[in-house]
Amino acid sequence: MANRVESSTRHYDERLQLILKASAKIFAEKGFHRTSIRDIARATGMSLAGLYYYVRTKEELLFLIQEQCFMTLLQRWEKTADPQEDVRTRIRRFTENHLGFFLHNVYEMKVMSHEDESLTGEFQDKVRLLKRRYVKILMDLIGELRSRNGDKGMNVRVVTFSLFGMMNWIYTWYHPKRDLALAELIDQMLRIYFFGILRGAEAQEPWFTSTTSKAGKETFSLWQNLP
Amino acid sequence: MANRVESSTRHYDERLQLILKASAKIFAEKGFHRTSIRDIARATGMSLAGLYYYVRTKEELLFLIQEQCFMTLLQRWEKTADPQEDVRTRIRRFTENHLGFFLHNVYEMKVMSHEDESLTGEFQDKVRLLKRRYVKILMDLIGELRSRNGDKGMNVRVVTFSLFGMMNWIYTWYHPKRDLALAELIDQMLRIYFFGILRGAEAQEPWFTSTTSKAGKETFSLWQNLP
Amino acid sequence: MANRVESSTRHYDERLQLILKASAKIFAEKGFHRTSIRDIARATGMSLAGLYYYVRTKEELLFLIQEQCFMTLLQRWEKTADPQEDVRTRIRRFTENHLGFFLHNVYEMKVMSHEDESLTGEFQDKVRLLKRRYVKILMDLIGELRSRNGDKGMNVRVVTFSLFGMMNWIYTWYHPKRDLALAELIDQMLRIYFFGILRGAEAQEPWFTSTTSKAGKETFSLWQNLP
Amino acid sequence: MANRVESSTRHYDERLQLILKASAKIFAEKGFHRTSIRDIARATGMSLAGLYYYVRTKEELLFLIQEQCFMTLLQRWEKTADPQEDVRTRIRRFTENHLGFFLHNVYEMKVMSHEDESLTGEFQDKVRLLKRRYVKILMDLIGELRSRNGDKGMNVRVVTFSLFGMMNWIYTWYHPKRDLALAELIDQMLRIYFFGILRGAEAQEPWFTSTTSKAGKETFSLWQNLP
DNA sequence: GATGAATGAGGATTCATTCAT
DNA sequence: TATGAATGAATCCTCATTCAT
Numbered sequence: 001m002a003n004r005v006e007s008s009t010r011h012y013d014e015r016l017q018l019i020l021k022a023s024a025k026i027f028a029e030k031g032f033h034r035t036s037i038r039d040i041a042r043a044t045g046m047s048l049a050g051l052y053y054y055v056r057t058k059e060e061l062l063f064l065i066q067e068q069c070f071m072t073l074l075q076r077w078e079k080t081a082d083p084q085e086d087v088r089t090r091i092r093r094f095t096e097n098h099l100g101f102f103l104h105n106v107y108e109m110k111v112m113s114h115e116d117e118s119l120t121g122e123f124q125d126k127v128r129l130l131k132r133r134y135v136k137i138l139m140d141l142i143g144e145l146r147s148r149n150g151d152k153g154m155n156v157r158v159v160t161f162s163l164f165g166m167m168n169w170i171y172t173w174y175h176p177k178r179d180l181a182l183a184e185l186i187d188q189m190l191r192i193y194f195f196g197i198l199r200g201a202e203a204q205e206p207w208f209t210s211t212t213s214k215a216g217k218e219t220f221s222l223w224q225n226l227p
Numbered sequence: 228m229a230n231r232v233e234s235s236t237r238h239y240d241e242r243l244q245l246i247l248k249a250s251a252k253i254f255a256e257k258g259f260h261r262t263s264i265r266d267i268a269r270a271t272g273m274s275l276a277g278l279y280y281y282v283r284t285k286e287e288l289l290f291l292i293q294e295q296c297f298m299t300l301l302q303r304w305e306k307t308a309d310p311q312e313d314v315r316t317r318i319r320r321f322t323e324n325h326l327g328f329f330l331h332n333v334y335e336m337k338v339m340s341h342e343d344e345s346l347t348g349e350f351q352d353k354v355r356l357l358k359r360r361y362v363k364i365l366m367d368l369i370g371e372l373r374s375r376n377g378d379k380g381m382n383v384r385v386v387t388f389s390l391f392g393m394m395n396w397i398y399t400w401y402h403p404k405r406d407l408a409l410a411e412l413i414d415q416m417l418r419i420y421f422f423g424i425l426r427g428a429e430a431q432e433p434w435f436t437s438t439t440s441k442a443g444k445e446t447f448s449l450w451q452n453l454p
Numbered sequence: 455m456a457n458r459v460e461s462s463t464r465h466y467d468e469r470l471q472l473i474l475k476a477s478a479k480i481f482a483e484k485g486f487h488r489t490s491i492r493d494i495a496r497a498t499g500m501s502l503a504g505l506y507y508y509v510r511t512k513e514e515l516l517f518l519i520q521e522q523c524f525m526t527l528l529q530r531w532e533k534t535a536d537p538q539e540d541v542r543t544r545i546r547r548f549t550e551n552h553l554g555f556f557l558h559n560v561y562e563m564k565v566m567s568h569e570d571e572s573l574t575g576e577f578q579d580k581v582r583l584l585k586r587r588y589v590k591i592l593m594d595l596i597g598e599l600r601s602r603n604g605d606k607g608m609n610v611r612v613v614t615f616s617l618f619g620m621m622n623w624i625y626t627w628y629h630p631k632r633d634l635a636l637a638e639l640i641d642q643m644l645r646i647y648f649f650g651i652l653r654g655a656e657a658q659e660p661w662f663t664s665t666t667s668k669a670g671k672e673t674f675s676l677w678q679n680l681p
Numbered sequence: 682m683a684n685r686v687e688s689s690t691r692h693y694d695e696r697l698q699l700i701l702k703a704s705a706k707i708f709a710e711k712g713f714h715r716t717s718i719r720d721i722a723r724a725t726g727m728s729l730a731g732l733y734y735y736v737r738t739k740e741e742l743l744f745l746i747q748e749q750c751f752m753t754l755l756q757r758w759e760k761t762a763d764p765q766e767d768v769r770t771r772i773r774r775f776t777e778n779h780l781g782f783f784l785h786n787v788y789e790m791k792v793m794s795h796e797d798e799s800l801t802g803e804f805q806d807k808v809r810l811l812k813r814r815y816v817k818i819l820m821d822l823i824g825e826l827r828s829r830n831g832d833k834g835m836n837v838r839v840v841t842f843s844l845f846g847m848m849n850w851i852y853t854w855y856h857p858k859r860d861l862a863l864a865e866l867i868d869q870m871l872r873i874y875f876f877g878i879l880r881g882a883e884a885q886e887p888w889f890t891s892t893t894s895k896a897g898k899e900t901f902s903l904w905q906n907l908p
Numbered sequence: 909g910a911t912g913a914a915t916g917a918g919g920a921t922t923c924a925t926t927c928a929t
Numbered sequence: 930t931a932t933g934a935a936t937g938a939a940t941c942c943t944c945a946t947t948c949a950t
Contacts (some may be wrong), residue, residue, distance in 0.1 A: 012933085016946095031344070033260035036919060048934045049922080053243035060922070087427070114341070117258070117401065146422070151262045155407055158415045159424055169392025171341065173384065180382050188235045188385045196387055197372070198315070245924090263944060274911045276947080285945065466912085485798065487714035490940060501915045503943080512941070542879070570793070570853065571712065599878070609805070609861050612869045613878055619850025620843045626797065627842045634836050650877035651826070651840055652769070663701045692930090717923060730926080730934045739924065 019044050020068065021107075023061045028107035032118045032164050062115060063123040069108050070130035073101055077137060080120065087145045092190055094138055099189075100166055101186055103174075105180045110171040161192055168187075240384065243281050246271055247416035248334075250288045259289055259345040289342060290350040296335050297357035298330055304364060314372045318390075321365055326416075330409050333398070340371065340395040386418055390420055430446055470508050475497050476521065477515045486516055486572040508566035514571060517577040523562050524584035527555055531591060542598045545617075546644055548592055552621055553643075557628075557636045564625040587631075592617065617647055697735050700725055702747065702788075705743045709788035713743055713799045742805040743796060750789050751811035754782055758818060768826045773871055775819055779848055780870075784855075784863045791852040819844065844874055888906075 019039055022043040026035045041048045055061050077097050081090065102109035119127055139160045145156060168191055173179075182189065249270040253262045262392055266276045266287055282288050304324050308317060329336035346354055366387045373381060400406075409414065476497040480489045491512055495502045509515050532549050535544065556563035573581055593614045600608060620643055627633075634642065703724040707716045718739055722729045736742050758778050766783065783790035787901055800808055818840045827835060854860075861869065 015934090031260065033258065036921085037921085048920090048939075050935050052921070056921095126254060142424075144386050149425075154418070154424065155415055158412060159419065161396060162419050165393040165396025165401075166389045167392070168390060169396055170253075173388045173391075174354070185385060186447070188382055189389060190380070192386065192389050192423065193419065194423045194425045196379065196419065196421045196426070197369075198376075199426070200273075216394060225361060235909095242909095264946085265944080275945090277910050278913075279946075280909060469913090472930095485714065487712065491942080492940085502941095503916075504914050505914095506942070507913060538753065596878075603879075608872070608878065609865075610865060612874065613848060615854045616847045616870060616873050618846070618854075620846040623846025623850055627838070627845075630700060633838060637801065639835075641840060642836055644845060644875065644878065645835070646840065646843050648877045648879050650880070651877045652824075652830075652875050653877070653880070664903060667724055689930095695930095718925085720924080728931075729924090731931050733925075734930060 012054070016064075019046075019051065019054055020061070020065055024065050024107040024111050025082075027062065027115060028110040032115045051180075055205070059119060059123055060103070062111070063119055063127065065111055066115075067110060067125045067130065069101075069105070069112055070127065070134055072102070073097065074134060076101065076132070077134075087141060087148060087196070091138070091141050091145065094141060095167065095190055095193075096186055097161070099170075099186050102167070102170070103185070104169070109168075113168040135160070135164070136188050166193065236374045237373070239281070240300070242446060243291075246273075246278065246281055247292055251292050251332075251338050254292070254342060255337040256290065259338075260340045286346060286350055289338070290346055290354065292335060292338055293342075294357065296328075296332070296339055297361055299353065300324065300361060301357070303328065304361075314368060314375060314421040318365070318368050318372065322390070322394065322417055322420075323413055326397075326409070326413050327395070330398070330412075332403075336395075337398040338400070340398050362387070362391070391419065456567070466508070467516070470518075473500075473505065473508055473521055474515065478519050478559075478561040481558060482564040486565075486569045513573060513577055516565070517573055517581065517668060519562060519565055519626050520569075520573070520581045521584065523566055524581065524588055524638050525561070527551065528584070528588060530555065531588075541595060542648065544593070545599065548595060549617070549621065549644055549647075550640055553624075553640050554636065556621070556624070557639070560625070563622075567622040567625050589614070590620070620647065672677065684700065693735070696744075699730065700727075700735055701746055702741065705788040705792050708746070708796060711789040715795045716754065722853070740800060740804055744800055744808065745801070746789060746792055747796075747808045749795055750782075750786070751808065751815055755811070756817060757782065758815075768822060768829060769875065772819070772822050775822060776844070776848065776871055776874075777867055778865050780863070783848070783864070783896075787852070790849075794821070794849040794852050806815065807875065815843070816845070816902050830893075847874065868908075 019040070022227050023035075023040050026039050026043055029035075031038065037048060037051060040061070042052055044051070055064070077094065080093050080097055082093075085093070097172075102112075139156060142159050146156065146159075170185075174185075179185065192201075246267070250262075252265050253266050253270055256262075258264070265275060268278055268400075271278070282291070290411060295367075304321065307320050307324055312320070326334070328371075329368075332400060343358075368384050369383050370378075373383065373386075400414075406412065460488070473494070477489075477494050478499055480493050483489075485491065491502060492507060493514070495505055498505070524582070531548065534547050534551055536547075537544075556566075570585075591612060595612050596613050599612060600606070600613075624639075628639075633639065704716075704721050707720050707724055711718075711720070712759055713744070718729060718732060725732070736745070756774065758862070761774050761778055763774075764771075766774070780879075783793075820837060823837050823840050827833075827837060827840075851866075855866075859867065
């Protein structure tokens with residue numbers, strides 16, 4: 001009996017995950033409002049009405065995608081984060097986490113970056129909460145860095161969102177075949193962010209590059225088997 | 228007669244500009260696909276059918292907004308750009324141009340950043356061309372900087388789009404009342420971009436700050452009277 | 455100009471009245487929930503979308519029908535009512551008004567009697583208000599009659615709604631060809647209501663029958679040209 | 682074995698009765714067409730598909746309710762009716778039977794009165810037959826009364842359906858807490874029906890009131906344990 | 909220049925019902 | 930007996946667009 005319920009639930013969950021994956025892809029390609037439930041039905045091979053067994057509205061589809069992404073990002077971060085480490089290293093870890101996830105889940109990246117305002121009501125509220133939690137992590141790191149440096153000249157919000165901007169904009173221009181591989185992309189972005197374009201190229205501090213090649217690569221590979 | 232036609236044309240143009248302004252606002256607030264022509268009619272005080280005297284389709288509305296923005300950005304750039312100046316200064320000028328325009332035309336900024344993919348067919352082609360021209364300006368500047376520095380370590384596309392990312396992401400988080408004023412915002416962003424967050428605070432090179440207060444402020448004010 | 459607006463408005467109003475008439479008929483025949491907007495479109499010869507130029511929702515259609523009926527009933531009553539008259543005569547007038555309207559507008563009668571609970575929200579509230587006003591008229595007459603008779607034995611609500619029940623139930627059984635004509639129907643119903651079935655037949659008081667033949671007939675004919 | 686089948690059958694019947702009770706309640710509250718099978722599933726705690734073990738279609742649900750009600754009304758009438766009694770007394774008995782059942786089964790009352798036309802095809806035919814049989818009982822009593830009185834002035838259909846109207850309309854206005862108790866309600870309605878509102882209050886004929894308090898109360902209590 | 913009236917196409921959602929288990 | 934999963938058909942409604950005036 002327990003077995004039956006369990007397998008039944010598993011079937012339900014698996015189907016739902018497939019639907020979410022397919023939806024993310026189409027949302028990414030056509031935009032949330034332009035994709036019709038029919039598009040999703042077609043892509044999943046289900047009937048229109050069949051979808052409604054798994055989801056109450058089209059909006060819920062988007063919600064689930066966004067929620068799941070934020071949850072994953074947050075969980076992975078909590079596993080990765082090591083308070084013992086240097087602030088700079090922790091910022092780098094955060095970046096690796098963020099970009100690692102996104103570049104392994106490009107459709108979701110686009111949906112997260114682009115359909116931020118497509119949710120309404122309670123769905124919106126819930127996602128906003130998660131997002132705020134997530135943003136706060138980086139903002140706190142920045143704050144810590146700033147106070148440690150005794151530097152009052154830089155505005156925390158500007159510094160924080162500049163990094164998010166660099167990262168989240170990627171979906172608009174990045175082509176895997178044309179552009180740098182993930183590890184290098186992260187490396188260069190962080191170089192710019194930490195040292196600027198004028199001096200970034202010279203930056204050869206040991207802590208900076210070594211991370212990427214060791215722990216970093218491990219971190220990335222985590223993403224490969226995500227839902 | 229000619230007179231009459233002329234004033235008639237002027238009236239036509241003025242009306243169209245008003246329509247575009249109103250449209251940009253609503254597109255920014257609700258997104259292109261979610262705003263109906265009815266919304267625009269309501270906002271402009273015109274009748275539904277009346278709008279179609281000025282514009283053939285809803286898409287044309289978006290097209291005109293984007294085209295006009297790019298044209299303005301390009302024109303202003305051409306007026307501002309001085310090949311005699313240092314590459315770094317020219318990059319700064321470009322940034323000032325871009326952000327100056329956008330922060331004086333917030334709705335358009337959002338529409339440009341967010342509704343990039345909402346056009347189709349010929350409209351899309353035309354805007355893409357303009358966009359490519361515009362992006363190429365910065366990319367060329369970056370290329371020049373890189374070759375001048377003899378620096379082969381940094382990928383031009385990454386460097387270019389990192390700046391665009393920082394700038395174009397602003398529409399997602401910037402609140403005039405809460406955040407830095409325009410001049411400071413530009414200053415800090417460029418500081419990060421040029422020197423990085425680790426050393427940006429120390430950057431006090433004369434060329435860097437003085438620009439903002441002199442030529443910079445003039446440049447910004449240009450935007451104030453834009454369509 | 456004024457002319458144009460006026461005739462334009464007239465066109466709109468005429469169309470709307472036609473739509474309401476057609477809707478009432480179909481609502482009466484199939485019930486509100488079973489009739490689709492398509493049915494109404496077909497019946498009016500308009501397109502589906504065309505209907506929405508006149509009405510925002512299917513529910514508004516029902517609302518307008520009910521509102522209009524109550525408004526008419528109330529207005530006619532106010533014109534007819536003469537406070538100088540005997541209470542009994544006024545009750546008779548009320549009955550004539552009610553049945554006269556309904557038997558000249560059978561579809562509306564059914565819709566009023568049967569789709570009373572099909573409205574929701576504000577529509578419901580508004581109609582309820584009208585209905586309460588309307589019911590109160592009869593209830594007050596009954597109250598007056600009772601106190602004049604010094605009769606405390608009869609419950610006002612029972613007495614009032616017994617008459618409404620008799621009248622509003624007509625839509626379930628009345629067939630013009632098979633049953634009594636309007637004037638006689640009213641006559642017999644009032645006879646039962648006033649004197650009961652045991653003695654109603656004997657009731658030949660002058661005020662009772664004469665009314666019907668004189669003022670009564672005039673009252674009825676009023677309904678013949680209603681919307 | 683027989684035992685098992687029997688208990689199985691009993692179980693089946695009990696379940697079905699529960700389903701019908703629940704359905705009647707929801708049909709009464711939301712109307713037949715607005716209630717979905719899902720609503721009924723929810724109310725009964727069964728699964729959607731589970732219901733279909735007991736009933737072939739939603740319409741059958743309504744059919745069974747109406748059929749059962751008419752069957753009960755007819756059976757109870759046959760047990761109650763005493764041809765020896767006065768016609769008037771028999772009419773009173775009929776009324777007591779009708780209202781007694783309805784006021785002890787309010788949801789069914791509403792469904793019977795309101796969803797009369799919601800059935801189609803064979804279901805409709807069957808219920809119509811029962812209904813005709815039922816109506817004929819009262820109509821025959823009225824005919825008998827009329828011929829006994831030598832009264833040709835009153836139309837039998839009008840007289841019959843006036844009583845049904847008074848009774849069946851109750852569901853639209855009756856609130857147990859606000860209005861008269863069952864026995865009094867019946868008493869007053871019959872008073873109106875027999876003697877009219879003008880003289881009904883004076884009617885104190887012994888047969889009239891005494892019935893209610895004796896046999897009447899017994900009759901009512903019969904309904905208390907109905908399905 | 910401007911608009912009232914109208915429409916075809918398409919969109920999200922609901923629902924009664926089925927069927928393998 | 931009972932249910933999880935699925936579906937075809939239908940429903941209300943919106944929208945961009947048109948056209949006679």
